[in-house]
Amino acid sequence: MRKTAQKREKVKKRNDNRVYIFDTTLRDGEQSPGFSMNLDEKLRMARHLEKLGVDIIEAGFPVASEGDFIAVQEIARHIRKPQIAALARADRNDIDRAWKAIAEAAHPRIHTFISSSDIHLRYQLKKSREQVLKEAVDAVRHAREYTDNIEFSPMDATRSDRDYLVDMVQAVIEAGATTVNIPDTVGYTMPDELGDLIGYLFEKVKNINNTVISVHCHNDLGVAVANSIAALKQGARQVECAVNGIGERAGNTSLEEIVMALETRKDILGFSTNIDTKHIYRTSRLLTDITGIPVQPNKAIVGANAFAHESGIHQDGLIKEKITYEIMTPQSVGVTDTNIVLGKHSGRHAVKERLKKIGFMLTDDELSRAFKRFKELADVKKQIFDEDLEELISDTIFRKPDKYKLLYLNVISGNAAMPMAAVRMEVEGKEKQDAEFGVGPVDATVAAIKKITRTKHSLIKYVVNAITGGTDAQGVVTVQLGFNGHSVIGRGSDPDVLVATAKAYINALNRLDSLRTPDTKRTEKPSL
Ligand code: KIV
Numbered sequence: 001m002r003k004t005a006q007k008r009e010k011v012k013k014r015n016d017n018r019v020y021i022f023d024t025t026l027r028d029g030e031q032s033p034g035f036s037m038n039l040d041e042k043l044r045m046a047r048h049l050e051k052l053g054v055d056i057i058e059a060g061f062p063v064a065s066e067g068d069f070i071a072v073q074e075i076a077r078h079i080r081k082p083q084i085a086a087l088a089r090a091d092r093n094d095i096d097r098a099w100k101a102i103a104e105a106a107h108p109r110i111h112t113f114i115s116s117s118d119i120h121l122r123y124q125l126k127k128s129r130e131q132v133l134k135e136a137v138d139a140v141r142h143a144r145e146y147t148d149n150i151e152f153s154p155m156d157a158t159r160s161d162r163d164y165l166v167d168m169v170q171a172v173i174e175a176g177a178t179t180v181n182i183p184d185t186v187g188y189t190m191p192d193e194l195g196d197l198i199g200y201l202f203e204k205v206k207n208i209n210n211t212v213i214s215v216h217c218h219n220d221l222g223v224a225v226a227n228s229i230a231a232l233k234q235g236a237r238q239v240e241c242a243v244n245g246i247g248e249r250a251g252n253t254s255l256e257e258i259v260m261a262l263e264t265r266k267d268i269l270g271f272s273t274n275i276d277t278k279h280i281y282r283t284s285r286l287l288t289d290i291t292g293i294p295v296q297p298n299k300a301i302v303g304a305n306a307f308a309h310e311s312g313i314h315q316d317g318l319i320k321e322k323i324t325y326e327i328m329t330p331q332s333v334g335v336t337d338t339n340i341v342l343g344k345h346s347g348r349h350a351v352k353e354r355l356k357k358i359g360f361m362l363t364d365d366e367l368s369r370a371f372k373r374f375k376e377l378a379d380v381k382k383q384i385f386d387e388d389l390e391e392l393i394s395d396t397i398f399r400k401p402d403k404y405k406l407l408y409l410n411v412i413s414g415n416a417a418m419p420m421a422a423v424r425m426e427v428e429g430k431e432k433q434d435a436e437f438g439v440g441p442v443d444a445t446v447a448a449i450k451k452i453t454r455t456k457h458s459l460i461k462y463v464v465n466a467i468t469g470g471t472d473a474q475g476v477v478t479v480q481l482g483f484n485g486h487s488v489i490g491r492g493s494d495p496d497v498l499v500a501t502a503k504a505y506i507n508a509l510n511r512l513d514s515l516r517t518p519d520t521k522r523t524e525k526p527s528l
Pocket residue numbers: 028113153155156181183184185186216218
């Protein structure tokens with residue numbers, strides 16, 4: 001047999017063609033600016049990831065903060081199907097903390113890492129190769145005292161000396177690592193190069209067949225998905241990725257893109273995953289709803305235009321036969337055309353059924369609250385879309401009991417008046433009201449709230465989006481407030497953009513308040 005044919009045969013035999021999807025939305029994704037989530041939001045996200053069918057959820061980095069620890073622990077307690085991974089540096093204390101957080105998981109995994117590139121060793125760790133190799137092995141051995149499900153990552157692997165990388169991978173497998181992840185930490189490598197590196201590891205690492213090889217690609221040069229596919233072709237069987245491609249800097253491999261690429265081009269790639277693709281769009285929407293950061297309209301798979309055909313020639317072809325311009329159906333990722341659902345004549349039962357259909361199983365009490373809010377909304381908005389219902393649920397059901405509440409807002413504005421806002425609020429159960437002028441109506445509204453709450457946070461970001469089309473669309477306002485090095489996102493929705501602004505600002509104040517008093521005692525299962 002010729003050498004390349006032999007090589008291809010070896011790659012084929014390496015594993016079956018099942019690819020494990022390791023989701024890092026709640027770790028690499030959550031640590032990136034603007035994507036921080038509170039405990040309830042992380043649990044909702046994790047529950048959706050479980051429904052989506054991911055194999056492993058990386059729930060966080062427990063040693064990083066008390067909040068991270070609690071979130072990982074709660075996810076480990078409630079999410080039972082996927083493996084729950086906790087990240088730890090190659091350090092005994094980190095590993096002990098990671099284990100403590102995931103000990104109650106049905107399928108716990110410790111993910112430990114240390115850098116392997118000379119650049120990192122020389123400038124960041126200031127340690128020799130021998131020293132770092134020993135620390136990697138010690139870390140895996142220590143983790144082995146807790147579990148036999150251990151992932152090891154040589155950070156900055158793609159810029160590491162290949163033979164040193166071979167030594168490190170071989171040594172950690174020998175020490176008990178069951179998954180070895182090859183991170184392209186700085187998003188520097190190219191598909192052929194990464195494929196070649198994975199092939200090299202399969203050739204040189206003697207005990208490599210005792211482990212699953214994984215890849216973790218960053219998207220700095222826009223090729224994270226292509227890199228991940230190249231690695232799979234050379235024998236990797238785990239891909240680390242995040243919903244909407246969020247993550248450090250330019251993000252990680254996008255979950256929806258890698259999954260749909262493997263699904264749509266099964267004919268040439270031949271891989272399968274456990275993902276229920278019909279749940280992709282909803283999971284992506286949940287993330288944008290929670291963080292208030294939308295995906296760009298032309299984003300593959302989940303962007304607003306991903307299935308919109310504008311050109312006359314394309315529309316003509318589609319009417320004749322969908323396959324002319326459609327490589328996958330919108331339904332296959334959960335985008336439906338049946339979005340218009342309810343109006344002011346819809347009853348409680350219809351609302352309940354629709355909520356069930358889009359994934360919300362509410363208790364009777366939750367349904368009563370949601371239905372009351374639905375009726376209020378339907379009074380001012382003719383058609384209630386699925387997106388409106390999602391927003392309504394996140395506004396009425398999943399919001400924590402608040403320190404601050406908006407009771408009343410009246411704004412005077414226009415080109416012949418000095419903008420002025422009068423606000424009445426409840427602050428820790430007591431009603432307070434005040435008024436303020438501003439350079440515009442938004443400024444006046446925020447100034448009045450600041451006056452009542454005696455707060456002085458800087459407004460880092462203010463974004464207004466319409467959830468659906470039409471002049472009666474609900475406005476969704478996202479604000480980001482900064483305070484003492486913390487930043488927090490607040491969101492509010494209402495057909496009136498100024499009311500949405502007040503709600504968002506107050507929501508951010510409540511979140512800041514809960515950051516100072518973390519909700520450590522919450523143990524009940526969320527209703528989603
Ligand atoms: O990008 C990276 O190297 C990482 C590791 C912790 C896996 O996120």
